[in-house]
Amino acid sequence: MDATTVSYLQTQSLGHRTRWLIALSGAALMFGLWSFLLGSADYSAHELLTGLVTGKGAAGIIAQEIRLPRAALALIVGAALAGSGAALQGLFVNPLAEPGVTGVTSCAGLGAVVAMYFGLVTLHPLTLPVFAIAGALIAAAILYALSKSGAGAVSLVLAGVAIGSFATALTALALSFSANPYAMSEMVLWMMGSLKDRTLNDLAFALPLTAVGLALLSSTGRGLDALTLGDEAARSLGVNLTSLRARVVLGVALATGAATAAAGAVSFVGLVVPHLLRPLFGHQPSRLIVPSMLGGAAMVAAADVALRLIAPDGQLLLGVVTAMLGAPFFLWLILKLRRQP
Amino acid sequence: MSVSFEQVSVSFGARAALTQVSATLEQGTVTGIIGPNGAGKTTLLRTALGLQPVSYGTVRVLDKPLSEWPRDALARAMAYLPQGGEARWPMRVEDLVLLGRLPHRAAFGPPDLKDRMAALDALARCDATPFANRRMDELSAGERARVLFARALATGAAVLLADEPAAYLDPSHQLRLMELLREEARRGTAVAVTLHDLSLAARHCDRILVLHDGRLVADGPPAEALADATLARVFQIARSPDSLGLGAFRRL
Numbered sequence: 083m084d085a086t087t088v089s090y091l092q093t094q095s096l097g098h099r100t101r102w103l104i105a106l107s108g109a110a111l112m113f114g115l116w117s118f119l120l121g122s123a124d125y126s127a128h129e130l131l132t133g134l135v136t137g138k139g140a141a142g143i144i145a146q147e148i149r150l151p152r153a154a155l156a157l158i159v160g161a162a163l164a165g166s167g168a169a170l171q172g173l174f175v176n177p178l179a180e181p182g183v184t185g186v187t188s189c190a191g192l193g194a195v196v197a198m199y200f201g202l203v204t205l206h207p208l209t210l211p212v213f214a215i216a217g218a219l220i221a222a223a224i225l226y227a228l229s230k231s232g233a234g235a236v237s238l239v240l241a242g243v244a245i246g247s248f249a250t251a252l253t254a255l256a257l258s259f260s261a262n263p264y265a266m267s268e269m270v271l272w273m274m275g276s277l278k279d280r281t282l283n284d285l286a287f288a289l290p291l292t293a294v295g296l297a298l299l300s301s302t303g304r305g306l307d308a309l310t311l312g313d314e315a316a317r318s319l320g321v322n323l324t325s326l327r328a329r330v331v332l333g334v335a336l337a338t339g340a341a342t343a344a345a346g347a348v349s350f351v352g353l354v355v356p357h358l359l360r361p362l363f364g365h366q367p368s369r370l371i372v373p374s375m376l377g378g379a380a381m382v383a384a385a386d387v388a389l390r391l392i393a394p395d396g397q398l399l400l401g402v403v404t405a406m407l408g409a410p411f412f413l414w415l416i417l418k419l420r421r422q423p
Numbered sequence: 424m425s426v427s428f429e430q431v432s433v434s435f436g437a438r439a440a441l442t443q444v445s446a447t448l449e450q451g452t453v454t455g456i457i458g459p460n461g462a463g464k465t466t467l468l469r470t471a472l473g474l475q476p477v478s479y480g481t482v483r484v485l486d487k488p489l490s491e492w493p494r495d496a497l498a499r500a501m502a503y504l505p506q507g508g509e510a511r512w513p514m515r516v517e518d519l520v521l522l523g524r525l526p527h528r529a530a531f532g533p534p535d536l537k538d539r540m541a542a543l544d545a546l547a548r549c550d551a552t553p554f555a556n557r558r559m560d561e562l563s564a565g566e567r568a569r570v571l572f573a574r575a576l577a578t579g580a581a582v583l584l585a586d587e588p589a590a591y592l593d594p595s596h597q598l599r600l601m602e603l604l605r606e607e608a609r610r611g612t613a614v615a616v617t618l619h620d621l622s623l624a625a626r627h628c629d630r631i632l633v634l635h636d637g638r639l640v641a642d643g644p645p646a647e648a649l650a651d652a653t654l655a656r657v658f659q660i661a662r663s664p665d666s667l668g669l670g671a672f673r674r675l
Contacts, residue, residue, distance in 0.1 A: 317472075320526045
């Protein structure tokens with residue numbers, strides 16, 4: 083080993099990425115806390131935090147049963163969607179792949195609506211997330227089959243548009259047949275996504291299911307890195323592609339399905355977050371999955387805080403905010419990709 | 424024998440891609456695999472890697488049948504540079520070369536010093552050290568090809584299979600590539616490379632396998648394997664006398 087090699091190896095450190103990881107975690111915690119402290123009932127931060135621990139009094143009930151689910155779900159939904167986006171982009175080697183754009187969230191929403199409005203939820207509370215996950219799984223499997231048959235980056239997005247529109251139409255159909263008189267107004271909540279009026283129950287199923295999904299996705303980093311060199315080179319490096327793809331599809335379905343069952347179809351988080359983090363962490367898929375989860379958590383919590391600051395009456399939906407930021411960004415990304423050779 | 428093909432046949436549906444090919448790849452030698460498009464060159468390499476199941480015959484790697492190799496161990500024993508490979512994300516060059524170390528690495532955790540040394544050594548051998556810290560999309564096609572080649576070298580495998588590595592390279596880079604393959608063979612690696620450039624194959628390979636319609640039609644040192652009769656039969660070409668002494672060919 084010569085002197086230049088030694089000094090080169092020493093100058094390289096993980097410091098820069100670690101610092102950004104800490105900053106993202108800090109941002110997620112900060113916006114989560116802010117979201118927790120924000121609400122129509124006028125309690126001080128001290129009262130709410132004491133209430134959260136003790137559960138006593140009106141402040142305790144509000145802290146534990148209203149504020150906690152909303153703030154925690156914002157973090158969980160953000161982590162689930164952005165982590166899924168980073169993994170899907172790695173699997174399809176396509177920066178446009180994302181649960182919302184590819185129709186995975188719409189299908190999950192359809193599953194949730196079917197479970198909810200046909201009384202299946204009364205059989206068992208878990209039917210809601212299970213149906214949402216099944217919907218997400220179907221969409222992810224269709225996309226995967228298409229990509230395997232050689233569909234390129236643009237075809238994949240077009241297929242996602244078709245899957246998404248079909249799922250949205252079926253959701254509308256399901257709601258118009260349901261006996262619920264408020265179905266039409268609730269449809270908007272499902273299609274745009276919202277964290278309004280979430281309960282501890284929603285949190286109780288979303289947390290473990292998302293955690294399992296994200297754990298699966300975290301295990302795929304190495305394989306997704308190898309896919310950068312193409313399928314055959316990845317296989318020659320000892321990557322089991324069948325297992326890798328199954329883990330991504332299942333992980334995305336679990337995380338996105340559980341998040342959608344809790345908050346409806348929130349789009350573009352999985353598109354924007356990994357893209358913003360690439361300049362900080364590099365293009366390597368393994369380096370983006372965990373940071374994207376943290377960044378997504380911070381972003382959705384921030385969006386949920388922002389929309390309540392803009393419209394304290396609760397009329398602004400989370401999905402509206404993410405789509406208003408995400409859709410122009412998506413168009414810009416397409417233009418940028420077109421310019422590349 | 425690093426790799427041996429025994430009566431290997433492969434068919435895609437009704438079409439036979441390889442028919443009873445028996446050949447060996449020896450350690451310390453550069454074996455050139457030539458033949459017209461569709462002759463089965465890539466299929467032969469993919470068969471050796473276990474990427475292509477055989478319909479008949481056996482492939483042995485380091486004297487052990489391919490089916491008995493665990494996935495990880497095989498990935499450490501054989502490195503593969505596919506045709507027209509590209510980095511599909513603009514990764515940092517050193518990180519890309521480190522992908523060649525994946526078969527050696529533990530399930531979790533960053534690459535250790537040994538992996539990074541191997542990657543830097545591979546980059547140095549390919550004259551690519553100056554851009555270790557740059558991104559793949561900032562390099563020229565020739566530079567990218569060298570980095571991808573370094574990725575295959577970084578594995579430190581006993582067998583190196585390269586599919587058309589000389590395509591898209593300018594003559595000077597082609598020569599440098601053949602020198603690198605030669606250096607790798609000198610370290611005891613069995614190197615096999617598919618080539619379209621017959622002069623390159625004749626000058627830089629120890630042995631040449633000529634494939635034609637999935638059959639092995641010649642196997643031996645270049646002078647023998649590239650005999651006029653073989654060239655005429657397989658490629659429908661003949662050596663053409665030329666004043667520049669470039670080793671030109673003409674169509675028959």
